[in-house]
Amino acid sequence: MAHKLNQIFSALADPTRRDILIMLLEDDMAVTDIAEPFEMSLAAISKHLIVLSKAGLVLQERxxxxxxxxxxxxxxxxxxxxxxxxxxxxxxxxxTFEEFLEKEKLLNNSESI
Amino acid sequence: MAHKLNQIFSALADPTRRDILIMLLEDDMAVTDIAEPFEMSLAAISKHLIVLSKAGLVLQERxxxxxxxxxxxxxxxxxxxxxxxxxxxxxxxxxTFEEFLEKEKLLNNSESI
DNA sequence: ACTTTATTCAACCAAATAGTTGAATAATAG
DNA sequence: CTATTATTCAACTATTTGGTTGAATAAAGT
Known part of the structure; x- marks a missing residue:
């Protein structure tokens, strides 16, 4: 995929990936720990992390x-x-994060109209 | 599609659509005029505009x-x-983050019905 | 009335995406 | 050495995406 912005925006377009980014605000994490709260398979999360990594949003160090x-x-x-x-x-x-959540909630409500 | 942010970011992920947005910074435009500088069909541009419109990035008035x-x-x-x-x-x-994930999950479920 | 113009629709296609499961790889622990 | 743990790979599937073409709709011009 050509343009870096394509990768960045399409990485951000997925709610699982946005959630992962928010988790990583708190601390660096291992793949398995990132996957834990989600209901999908570890392999799926691993793929999401590769997408985030290719977009340059996440660094992975083994x-x-x-x-x-x-x-x-x-x-x-x-x-x-x-x-x-x-x-x-x-x-x-x-x-604060609470204000952030508030914003998200408002956004979600307006969307369901 | 679930979250408004999903639509917004995935609308922004396409370079043609970003170009259209930049064109519209200058002035309001008709669909045909927007399509003119691009090499793809008018129908394709029309679709891109519908995506932008659904994401709330563009208003269309007939x-x-x-x-x-x-x-x-x-x-x-x-x-x-x-x-x-x-x-x-x-x-x-x-x-707080777990609560946030819960809310998102509930939201997504109710939307997919 | 007829033609042109503006836009979308419908059907189709190829490629990308997001998920699955099961096997593979590789490092660590016992 | 063997078992466990962490992660990815491979193959597959379903859905979405971004494009095409040709027909349809509808307004405006002559």
Whole structure:
């Protein structure tokens, strides 16, 4: 796939992958631990991580038999810059995860109309 | 398709659609005029515009036989907020995150009915 | 009335995506 | 050495995506 933005945005288009990214905000994690809260197979999560890794959103470093995954803010920043530049949007200021959830909830509600 | 963010990010994942959005920054346009610089068929562009419209990135208003397309900054802003909030998040506690996953799961189930 | 213009629809196709299961690989533990 | 653990691979399936063409619809122009 040609353009890096294609990979970044399509990586972000999947809710499982967005959830993984949010998990990785807290700490670096091994593939198996990332997979734990999800209801799909480990192989599926492994694939999602490869997608995130190819998009540059996640770095994977193998130590022994464990592959540690960590956020790589670089690609996310590229998407951010694209959107911001596009609309000349002003960065907003949100502080907590609770506010973030609130936003998501509002978004979900408006969607179900 | 489940989450509004899914639609927004996957709409943004296609370079043709990003180009269309950039064209629309300049001015509102009719479908045929949007299609003109691209090498694909008019029907293909029409489909892309429907995707953009469903994602909430573009508004389409029919006047006579012409369908005018204009940017709707709302959805773009939602994506912007998601990314920006993401980067701002403080370490989260896992319980909250599990709740978040639960809510998403319920939401997705109710949508797929 | 007839023709042109604007847009979408319908049917189709190839490729990509997101998931599955079971086997394979490779490192660690006992 | 053997068993367990961590991860991926391979093969398969169903669905979605992005494109095509030709016909359909509907408004406007002559």
């Amino acid at each position: 130590r022994g038999r464990v592959k540690w995954c960590k956020l790589d803010p670089e690609a996310m920043h590229a998407a951010f810059v694209w959107i911001q530049t596009f609309g000349q949007l002003d960065p907003i200021n949100l502080d | 006047r006579g036989r012409v369908k005018w397309c204009k940017l709707d900054p709302e959805a773009m802003h939602a994506a912007f907020v998601w990314i920006q909030t993401f980067g701002q998040l403080d370490p989260i506690n896992l319980d």
